[in-house]
Amino acid sequence: MDSLRIAGEVISSRLWMGTxxxxxxxxLVEALQKGQPGLVTVSVRRLNLQAPQETFLDLLLGKYRLLPNTAGCYTAEEAVFLAELAREALQTSWIKLEVIHDEHTLWPEAEQLLTAARELKRRGFVVLAYAPDDV
Structure with a gap:
């Protein structure tokens, strides 16, 4: 199988896993060890960067390529804000962009998603969007 390349970088596996x-x-650690994913998605909302004890993030840093996501955002503004937090906290400009329409289906809000994607691209992010097939 050909290598997966995104933004000029080779991803070691086509399997991506969430946390x-x-x-x-x-x-979680056992699943990641067995799966050996190329990317591990992490919800920025779930990160506690000031936790006094070890967190799941400590178990992942340096071992896996992390792809922070903006899960739970309803507006472009929220998503851009979380992406900037992720870039600062995790030292990556890659973001899995999620802007949802409703909490029940998690279906993307296309207009807000496109607005956020354009702004993040302008700010130098590599944007991997969770988008409907008609966007």
Whole structure:
């Protein structure tokens, strides 16, 4: 299989894994070790950068390529703000952009998503958007 290239960088695996909904940090780590994903998505909203104890993020840093996401955002402004926080906290300009229409279906809000994507691109981000197929 050909290498996956995004923004001129080779991604080691086409498997991407998220960090949400694991019953424990240990189960997350075991799943990642077995899956060997090329990217691991991390919700910026779930990060606690001031936690006094070890967090799941400590288990991932330096071991996996992290792809922060803007899950839970309803507006372009929220998504851009979270992307900037992620860039500062995780030292990456890559972002999985999510702007949702409603909490039940998590279907993307296309207009807000495009607005955020344009602004993030202008700010130098590599934007990987969670988008409907007609965008």
């Amino acid at each position: 949400a909904r694991y019953p424990s940090p240990q189960v």
